[in-house]
Amino acid sequence: MKFKLLLPFLFFFALIQAQPPEGYYDDAYGLLGYELKTALSGITEQGHDPQSYAALWGFFNTYDLDRFYENDNTILDVYSEDPEGEDPYNFNAGTDQCGNYSQEADCYNREHLMPQSWFGKGYPMRTDINHIFPVDGYVNSIHGHMPFGEVTNPNHTSLNGSKRGMNSYDHPSAYTGEVFEPIDEFKGDIARTYLYMAVRYEDQIADWQYANDGSQNTLNGTSDQVFNDWTLSMLLNWHKEDPVSQREIERNDHAYEFQGNRNPFIDHPEFADMIWNPDEAEILDEVFDEDFNDCELAEDTFMSVSEMSSADWECLNDSGQYDSGAMEMYAIVDGQNKPSLDWLITADPMSLEDSTEEELSFFVASTYGNTPLQILYSTEYDGANNPSDFEWHTIPGVYIPKHTGIDNQEIRHYFSGIDISFLSQSDFYLAFRYDNTNGQEATRWVVDDVSISGTQEMSTPKNEIVKASVYPNPTKGNTVFIELPNSNGFDYVLYDIHGRKLKEDSATQNQTSIHVDDLQTGVYLIHLKENNKTVVKRLIIK
Numbered sequence: 364m365k366f367k368l369l370l371p372f373l374f375f376f377a378l379i380q381a382q383p384p385e386g387y388y389d390d391a392y393g394l395l396g397y398e399l400k401t402a403l404s405g406i407t408e409q410g411h412d413p414q415s416y417a418a419l420w421g422f423f424n425t426y427d428l429d430r431f432y433e434n435d436n437t438i439l440d441v442y443s444e445d446p447e448g449e450d451p452y453n454f455n456a457g458t459d460q461c462g463n464y465s466q467e468a469d470c471y472n473r474e475h476l477m478p479q480s481w482f483g484k485g486y487p488m489r490t491d492i493n494h495i496f497p498v499d500g501y502v503n504s505i506h507g508h509m510p511f512g513e514v515t516n517p518n519h520t521s522l523n524g525s526k527r528g529m530n531s532y533d534h535p536s537a538y539t540g541e542v543f544e545p546i547d548e549f550k551g552d553i554a555r556t557y558l559y560m561a562v563r564y565e566d567q568i569a570d571w572q573y574a575n576d577g578s579q580n581t582l583n584g585t586s587d588q589v590f591n592d593w594t595l596s597m598l599l600n601w602h603k604e605d606p607v608s609q610r611e612i613e614r615n616d617h618a619y620e621f622q623g624n625r626n627p628f629i630d631h632p633e634f635a636d637m638i639w640n641p642d643e644a645e646i647l648d649e650v651f652d653e654d655f656n657d658c659e660l661a662e663d664t665f666m667s668v669s670e671m672s673s674a675d676w677e678c679l680n681d682s683g684q685y686d687s688g689a690m691e692m693y694a695i696v697d698g699q700n701k702p703s704l705d706w707l708i709t710a711d712p713m714s715l716e717d718s719t720e721e722e723l724s725f726f727v728a729s730t731y732g733n734t735p736l737q738i739l740y741s742t743e744y745d746g747a748n749n750p751s752d753f754e755w756h757t758i759p760g761v762y763i764p765k766h767t768g769i770d771n772q773e774i775r776h777y778f779s780g781i782d783i784s785f786l787s788q789s790d791f792y793l794a795f796r797y798d799n800t801n802g803q804e805a806t807r808w809v810v811d812d813v814s815i816s817g818t819q820e821m822s823t824p825k826n827e828i829v830k831a832s833v834y835p836n837p838t839k840g841n842t843v844f845i846e847l848p849n850s851n852g853f854d855y856v857l858y859d860i861h862g863r864k865l866k867e868d869s870a871t872q873n874q875t876s877i878h879v880d881d882l883q884t885g886v887y888l889i890h891l892k893e894n895n896k897t898v899v900k901r902l903i904i905k
Contacts, residue, residue, distance in 0.1 A: 413487035424456035451522035478508040512542025534593035551605025683811035718817030724779035729766035732806035837903035841880035
């Protein structure tokens with residue numbers, strides 16, 4: 364198995380909060396498989412405030428506008444958008460609402476990606492913005508209630524290349540009847556919409572299977588897997604091949620404002636495999652993480668070095684991305700702008716030797732002035748003397764924009780998915796450098812949520828320890844036992860679901876015990892190794 368919690372689907376953005384509110388997914392962390400799915404069902408139901416059917420128009424006309432392709436503020440329609448060139452036609456928000464239609468380009472209407480007939484036009488499904496998009500009315504009627512699929516020989520092709528025809532998706536159990544295929548640009552969007560519906564309506568969706576041939580050939584009549592085998596295979600493929608886009612991130616945030624819930628598979632793409640393919644799921648190996656929520660503890664992870672003025676980085680408990688703590692630097696001393704060169708540096712050198720595919724993320728915000736902030740690394744710094752006496756390097760592709768707005772406007776930037784795997788060959792220090800040596804107008808800079816994650820390989824080869832057992836499992840007790848019946852001794856490592864190492868030891872015989880009274884309720888992973896044989900066992904603590 365290969366574990367990692369963070370897929371490289373995220374990227375830099377400014378002024379957009381492409382993250383869920385703090386704590387939104389707390390009830391889901393530590394879970395795998397259908398337990399995770401049920402937890403997400405509760406999360407997406409809680410806070411869901413269904414809006415009226417008429418209110419959907421207002422959402423479309425405000426938030427479903429093209430600011431990503433032609434950037435012309437016309438309706439962004441997944442059935443007419445041409446991502447590679449000029450659209451075949453455009454709809455103006457509001458004025459081109461359906462209405463009657465007899466051909467493409469007549470008007471746009473409300474497309475329920477999971478057709479209304481499947482759930483009998485019931486609420487809140489009928490107004491759930493997370494699966495309702497504005498699309499060409501005529502193409503919507505071509506889709507009808509049929510399944511999504513893949514088409515080699517279409518009997519109808521829309522002007523942007525969406526197709527209707529017999530299903531050609533390559534799977535042993537694939538439906539061979541008529542399906543509708545969107546263009547590649549939006550396949551992931553639609554897949555994540557279907558995965559959302561499976562989670563949000565977990566307690567209802569099993570009853571939708573027999574509505575018509577569309578639902579019969581998409582759903583399998585269960586509340587756990589939800590989709591039949593070929594559909595699930597296709598949705599997971601679409602989800603991976605068409606990663607989360609900036610359009611989806613922004614729409615998800617607006618959907619949360621509109622009706623109070625979010626699509627988890629946009630916020631956490633890895634949830635899909637963690638639910639439906641847990642043996643191949645990727646779980647985070649958290650190398651480094653500092654949210655500055657506890658300023659005393661933050662002193663152990665970062666140090667401040669001021670080479671010029673008396674101004675310095677300061678940890679504030681009510682600052683940052685969620686106003687829960689952050690580091691702040693502002694080169695104003697006694698009310699005056701002062702030349703300043705100030706460093707915020709990891710307190711100890713960092714090592715990435717135990718992980719791969721390492722990625723960096725961090726949050727910064729600026730107010731006032733034009734003082735630059737850089738994020739740098741050094742493999743030479745000694746951790747004691749002036750940082751400027753050593754060689755520092757920029758991280759490729761990372762540039763933090765200066766403040767360029769109204770003086771009292773805070774401009775926020777979030778960076779994620781930054782590849783730093785090139786640093787795995789040597790220990791290094793990471794630093795934020797505030798450079799006001801040239802007498803620029805001072806900027807107030809805030810740094811928060813600095814995190815490095817990587818992939819931890821926990822492979823399960825063919826010669827795995829087949830008879831290894833962990834019991835009692837699940838457990839409510841203080842002790843669990845590991846047994847390898849034919850073993851003369853083995854090693855074990857206990858990880859939490861985020862890949863953090865909690866306990867490790869060796870057994871000199873075929874059985875050993877682990878005290879778990881210090882562990883919270885949740886799912887854990889035990890990595891067992893005997894000679895060249897390994898296995899990963901899951902432990903559930905209730």
